[in-house]
Amino acid sequence: MLTALLFDLDGTLTDTDTLHLQAFRDLLHEYDGRALSQEAFEETISGQANAHLFAQLFPELSLADRQAMAERKEALFRDRSPTLKPLPGLLRLLEHARRVEMGLCVVTNAPRLNAEHMLRALGLEQAFAHVLVADELQRPKPDPLPYLTGLERLGAAAGQALAFEDSVPGVTAASAAGIYTVALSTTQSPERLLAAGAQLVIDDFNDPRLWALIEAHRQP
Template sequence: MLEALLFDLDGTLTDTDQLHLLAMQQLLLEEGRVLTEAQFNAHISGRANADLCRYLFPNQSLAEHQAFAERKEARFRALSPTLQPMSGLLRLLEHGEQAGLGMAVVTNAPRANAVHMLAAMGLTGRFAHVLVAEELPRAKPDPLPYLTGLECLQARASHALAFEDSLPGVTAASQAGIFTVGVSTSQAPEALLAAGARLVVADFDDPQLWALIERMSV
């Protein structure tokens, strides 16, 4: 019996990767650096700020990493005063509420971004928990954020669904033992499947997703 739905935020509840890419490109260009979309998809998308800063600035200090991350997130928030929920998301949330399912957001984004994004989509208060990986000992791709989400919802991994668009996120959710649905906003379906997704959809309207939910609800 389905007990819980756990959602990544960026690229899953709303398609934000291009905004994050633009924010980083703008800031790096001010330093004379160019960041390509291919580099972003391979090394940055879905990763916590600490990890992506180590990739971008391997020789800089932790304080410099934190300062860049704060500038980048502030730029992203300025670029996203409103955000559009992924197609079919509101239908899925309504179904979860009517069925009494536990629902949580599990994100590598910082708390300020999570609060901003949910408000920009009009989804403030729709989730029982908003878990921010930076507030935990380990972020995705470690399974800890999803294991913590299950614990908060008092749900079993075998009775839950996770939704993720990034490779670190899919890895984290699948290693937590959750049936993971890949959302192909930022990665190819083949890459999501290779990372551990058991189903890949373009959005939450996909008939395959609703057939899965029906099977798990019996």
């Protein structure tokens, strides 16, 4: 029986990778004229937590300066996303979960300001019982801790939950937490997502295979 659904945010509730790519390109151009390809973004940036990512991008900077760069990038992203569209089928899934009283949680490597901004831009500020962000935990994805914490907050066992992810770090984290992981192919190829541990890859939340999975786990 399913009692909990745990969702990543970027690329899962809404397709934001193009906006993040543009924000990173603006930041790197401002800093040292560096270019960033779509391929490099998908391979090395998408889904990573900022602390690790900005240490890689700016090894010469102090910790405080890296944090300032991260805050600048996220401000650029928020400026580009005053409104956002949910992925097809998401509202249907959330309404179903509400109707059958499933617990709902966001588990994201994004900073809290971004998470709050995105949920507001989607009109989903009140949809989730908990919003867990990597900055407030000891370890971000790909470590399973964020998803284990989400299960704990919802009072659910891994076998009672589904996780929805779109990135390799996210899929790795959710599957390592023992949760059946459904990947959205918004940012990565199905092959990469399956290799990272996804058990089902879908284009959006209207996929009949997802609804068959949910139906198969209804309470007798």
